[in-house]
Amino acid sequence: MEKIGIIDYGMGNLHSLGKSLERVAADQRVIISYDPETLLDCDRLVLPGVGGVRACMDELRRLELNDLVIEAARKRPLLGVCLGMQVLLERSEENGGVPALGLIQGDVLRFPDPPADTEGERLKVPHMGWNRVHQTQAHPVWNGVPDDSWFYFVHSYYASPQNPAHVLGSTEYVTTFAAAVARDNVVGFQFHPEKSQAVGLQLLANFAAWDGETP
């Protein structure tokens, strides 16, 4: 039986991500763990995350999971969600600047302040709620997901990959930002697929079925 490991470093809503994966991948075991050996034994890994980036990186390091993520990213399908996606990049502006895992080149930036949209209405930060994701390139995780589908977001910082080839999908809010990123066997979603109803579950099902190969 194949296994999906959710990396538990004490931050993030693992409960709902776990049950969503169990629902869409009934033929796999979903394991929530902070034990490196258990996690490296999994076929796919998910890096969740909410909260601040400094606390996130500190906890990953304290539990000696940062090297595990980098190691896992060499071959297994790896999915970062929300803050778990942001730490895939090299560095975040949050908390005064924090180096991250560096699996995808580029930075994580704060939405410009004070943001305003074209009609002069004041835009709020965090970017909180449902917004559309435009699929900028084909990828197995998009299978059966209509272009410009709605997903649930909640974040104040956004990923800015250096290489446009690493952007899978984009969303408009203040600016056009990377809502989904990918590089080889690594994917990341800024939005919460586990909070995005049917399309979110479809994405998770696609990840659970993905072998890490890209077209």
Added chain:
Amino acid sequence: MLAKRVIPCLDINAGRVVKGVKFEDLRDAGDPVEVARRYDLQGADELVFLDITASSDDRPTLFKTVEAVAEAIYIPLTVGGGVRSCADVRALLSAGADKVSINTAAVLRPDLVTEAGDRYGVQCIVVAIDAKRVSKKSQPPRWEIFTHGGRKPTGLDAIEWAALMVQKGAGELLVTSMDRDGTKAGYDVELLHAISRSVPVPVIASGGVGTLEHLAQGFSQGGADAVLAASIFHGGTYTVGEAKQYLSSQGVHVRL
């Protein structure tokens, strides 16, 4: 473009959804899991649970309810009521809440908002503001903060309080007009507008919805980012889908 949100609110007492006017006259309105699932299917953008259980002995019942509901829905869930400490925030998040709403405890100790935001991320910390108009008709409008379900005045100016809460790290504000709550007379849009334009974080309008037009006013006149309503949905007067169709017809950008 980010959609405006429609959020059904469920009052929870001892593991059941209840309905009542101004916290009195509680009547049973169903099983939380069934009600939550129904709203998810109708296209609700989020759900809010307010625990109105008076006794703190019933906390374990609340956690069980939150767990069961989080298991059954695929939209974000905010839980509030009786949150006193970081430990309470943590317990609700572990039970499956995506956001936790803090009310009275923030008034008693504003730094709780900072501590909870630092630890769990500001995006999951909602500060609930219960405001009552205290100015006379001829005076410029002024609102004050009330706690304990609107019974206890604090003397705090609502607009200043909203700004302070954001400064302390609130990721979102849930603004309830205690004058309108349960009246079906519509939101206090002046209050909403005053707060919404003065803070950089999203504002949820609450208190007083009786018609679909009221929901639209929350956005158009109140400048809110989300509208919260209870009775128009629980009574079966409208589905969430009907509400969103109406809002869309009024030019409000919603997720359909």
